[in-house]
Amino acid sequence: MSTIKNEKYEAVIGLEVHAQLLTKTKAFAAVSPEYGGAPNSQITPLCLGHPGTLPVLNENLVRYTIKMGLATQCKISEKSIFARKNYFYPDLPKGYQISQYETPICYDGHILIELEDYDKRIGITRIHMEEDAGKSIHDQDPYHTLIDLNRAGTPLIEIVSEPDMRTPQEAYAYLKKIRQIVQYLEVCDGNMEEGSLRCDANVSIRPRGQKELGTRTELKNMNSFRNVERAITFEIERQIELVESGGEVIQQTLLWDPNKLETRKMRSKEEAHDYRYFPEPDIPPIIVHAELLEEINSELPELPDVRFTRFVNELGLSEEDSVTLTDNRPLADYFERTISELNEPKAIANVILTEVLRVLNENSFTIDSFPISPSDLAQLISLKMSDKINSTAMQSIFNEMLITDESPVKIAERLNLMQVSDSNFIEPIIENVIESNPDEVSRFKEGKKALIGFFIGEVMKQSKGKANPKQVKEMVLSKLEDS
Ligand code: ADP
Ligand code: MG
Numbered sequence: 001m002s003t004i005k006n007e008k009y010e011a012v013i014g015l016e017v018h019a020q021l022l023t024k025t026k027a028f029a030a031v032s033p034e035y036g037g038a039p040n041s042q043i044t045p046l047c048l049g050h051p052g053t054l055p056v057l058n059e060n061l062v063r064y065t066i067k068m069g070l071a072t073q074c075k076i077s078e079k080s081i082f083a084r085k086n087y088f089y090p091d092l093p094k095g096y097q098i099s100q101y102e103t104p105i106c107y108d109g110h111i112l113i114e115l116e117d118y119d120k121r122i123g124i125t126r127i128h129m130e131e132d133a134g135k136s137i138h139d140q141d142p143y144h145t146l147i148d149l150n151r152a153g154t155p156l157i158e159i160v161s162e163p164d165m166r167t168p169q170e171a172y173a174y175l176k177k178i179r180q181i182v183q184y185l186e187v188c189d190g191n192m193e194e195g196s197l198r199c200d201a202n203v204s205i206r207p208r209g210q211k212e213l214g215t216r217t218e219l220k221n222m223n224s225f226r227n228v229e230r231a232i233t234f235e236i237e238r239q240i241e242l243v244e245s246g247g248e249v250i251q252q253t254l255l256w257d258p259n260k261l262e263t264r265k266m267r268s269k270e271e272a273h274d275y276r277y278f279p280e281p282d283i284p285p286i287i288v289h290a291e292l293l294e295e296i297n298s299e300l301p302e303l304p305d306v307r308f309t310r311f312v313n314e315l316g317l318s319e320e321d322s323v324t325l326t327d328n329r330p331l332a333d334y335f336e337r338t339i340s341e342l343n344e345p346k347a348i349a350n351v352i353l354t355e356v357l358r359v360l361n362e363n364s365f366t367i368d369s370f371p372i373s374p375s376d377l378a379q380l381i382s383l384k385m386s387d388k389i390n391s392t393a394m395q396s397i398f399n400e401m402l403i404t405d406e407s408p409v410k411i412a413e414r415l416n417l418m419q420v421s422d423s424n425f426i427e428p429i430i431e432n433v434i435e436s437n438p439d440e441v442s443r444f445k446e447g448k449k450a451l452i453g454f455f456i457g458e459v460m461k462q463s464k465g466k467a468n469p470k471q472v473k474e475m476v477l478s479k480l481e482d483s
Helices: 059-071 168-185 225-244 290-299 304-313 319-325 329-341 345-363 374-385 391-401 408-414 423-436 438-445 449-462 469-482
Strands: 009-020 083-086 096-099 106-114 119-131 135-137 146-148 155-161 197-207 217-220 252-257 262-268
Touching: 009 168, 009 225, 059 106, 059 119, 059 155, 059 168, 059 290, 096 119, 106 168, 119 168, 168 197, 168 225, 168 304, 197 225, 217 225, 217 262, 225 252, 225 262, 304 319, 319 329, 319 345, 329 345, 329 374, 345 374, 374 391, 374 408, 391 408, 423 438, 423 449, 423 469, 438 449, 438 469, 449 469
Parallel strands: 217 252
Antiparallel strands: 009 155, 009 197, 083 096, 106 119, 119 155, 135 146, 197 217, 252 262
């Protein structure tokens, strides 16, 4: 991905991120918002906008939003209200979306993003609650547009950033961080491809040194992290070229075309909706008491930044390893469950970062369905660290553990892989090797000390890998000195 380095202009980026919450029921109706059901199977008269139906606020919508607010250092409004955002669209049968307008429940927060050479704080303007609309389906019937209202009323939060980002890479890092936090909090699954995390990007440019913001465009329809970075890069370049050739940026909404890799016009400011927001009369104000805040605060998990710092400072892991291990909560949990069985953080981190992640990547499954339990993994590593098995055996046992439930010790015994440290077993082998290689023995004695590797290798071969190499080395050395 190209980094835009323009001496004359600087880009300004602000993101609006929508996250679909993992509540059991919809925002205002007792029906599941889960994705994937048969069309219109998860609806109530309320989702259809029938007259006389009344919304009932899902308490978890409030709790999850506050969680996200606390995790991003936001202030929490003691009192906030819902508002109606009015517009007409077939997938919105009520004719309005319930959202928050003037008083978002969370405001004035920030998160920290890490880039290759620097860290940066990005302000969060607000986080508010709202409901999703239904879905129009254009590709199933040649003559008609079909409507699926399963998604209508799905609880969302909208996280609005300050215009604090200056490069597409910063926007990318910001979005990744937001996803990591919602996933740690378990309030959203963070899946951009399925649309449970969506991002609109506001982009403008200005001459370097200028304080005022330039006119912005808003980019929509980017359903992957890469596309967000690409679309912003494209848009910054487009705006610079436009201004350089004497043109002017017009405030408008642009759609990203992932196939053509370009943005195209959706609507201009003149065509923008006037939503005629007004307070939602059917839902009482949301009052957040200090006790509720305290309760939610106490439920917060350790967040990724804190966990990262602890892994580096207390467990002595490298920053790079700690980044990977704290990337997602289940992986970090798996790692910590393993070290609770065997207090060897570095050795365990090594195996997880190489062997375990390799298996996960190759089979595209997540750590949740990884077949080896933390305690079995701990046992395997402990066998290796106490020299009961060698590295080759460890690899074979690991592979076997992926397909059976047997314990590492059982597997080692069954496959006859336990190292033997019994000198009665090793000694005759060493004697045999020394006797059958007189040339090597005399060269060793003349000073070719590197031949030690040859002798150890031969002994290991004849013991079928079962001898303990450290012990073999000691015994070979003393035998050669004696002989
Ligand atoms: P709206 O609700 O009309 O989209 P907001 O004023 O709430 O507008 O801003 C939405 C997003 O646009 C915010 O993330 C904000 O940081 C960003 N933004 C506002 N002005 C600019 C600008 N000139 N350039 C880039 N981003 C901007
Ligand atoms: Mg907007």
